[in-house]
Amino acid sequence: xxxxxxxxxxxxxxxxxxxxxxxxxxxxxxxxxxxxxxxxxxxxxxxxxxxxxxxxxxxxxxxxxxxxxxxxxxxxxxxxxxxxxxxxxxxxxxxxxxxxxxxxxxxxxxxxxxxxxxxxxxxxxxxxxxxxxxxxxxxxxxxxxxxxxxxxxxxxxxxxxxxxxxxxxxxxxxxxxxxxxxxxxxxxxxxxxxxxxxxxxxxxxxxxxxx
Numbered sequence: 001x002x003x004x005x006x007x008x009x010x011x012x013x014x015x016x017x018x019x020x021x022x023x024x025x026x027x028x029x030x031x032x033x034x035x036x037x038x039x040x041x042x043x044x045x046x047x048x049x050x051x052x053x054x055x056x057x058x059x060x061x062x063x064x065x066x067x068x069x070x071x072x073x074x075x076x077x078x079x080x081x082x083x084x085x086x087x088x089x090x091x092x093x094x095x096x097x098x099x100x101x102x103x104x105x106x107x108x109x110x111x112x113x114x115x116x117x118x119x120x121x122x123x124x125x126x127x128x129x130x131x132x133x134x135x136x137x138x139x140x141x142x143x144x145x146x147x148x149x150x151x152x153x154x155x156x157x158x159x160x161x162x163x164x165x166x167x168x169x170x171x172x173x174x175x176x177x178x179x180x181x182x183x184x185x186x187x188x189x190x191x192x193x194x195x196x197x198x199x200x201x202x203x204x205x206x207x208x209x210x211x
Contacts, residue, residue: 029185036178
């Protein structure tokens with residue numbers, strides 16, 4: 001009985017450590033930044049396909065490479081129980097659909113395909129509600145509390161866009177809104193990543209092999 005409890009405690013500790021490296025924060029931060037940068041790049045003539053590949057492929061690549069070359073060498077590869085593995089898979093699916101939904105809404109908003117209701121842009125409301133609900137659910141199921149904050153960052157970026165649009169116009173309002181909160185997220189992740197690297201240095205053997 002005690003052995004099972006110890007294993008559960010160890011698994012929970014490993015699960016918490018899994019999110020201390022900041023890689024998921026980087027992933028979400030770059031996605032938020034991409035929402036702001038893509039409209040600007042399209043305006044200056046950068047091919048649409050290249051934009052999508054760069055700004056939606058890059059976050060996944062950073063997440064994969066970061067876990068492989070930064071996280072795993074320091075804390076090892078932990079195989080979680082069936083319940084937590086299912087949570088990870090379901091969360092990944094939810095996140096993918098959420099990103100697709102958010103990007104579609106953003107495109108429809110930029111092209112004015114979604115109407116205004118009582119001077120409030122329906123697309124902006126949909127994007128904000130989607131971000132808060134999805135990231136809050138992820139935070140709850142994954143025990144990853146920073147996601148609650150990031151959900152509100154995504155929603156607040158929309159509010160900032162709506163407020164800044166009359167003064168600076170479209171395209172640049174996206175850069176201000178999404179870019180500001182994306183940069184804040186990158187700053188937050190930098191702090192967590194530095195702490196992680198200090199707390200979990202590379203094993204001596206790997207350090208010597210690297211030299």
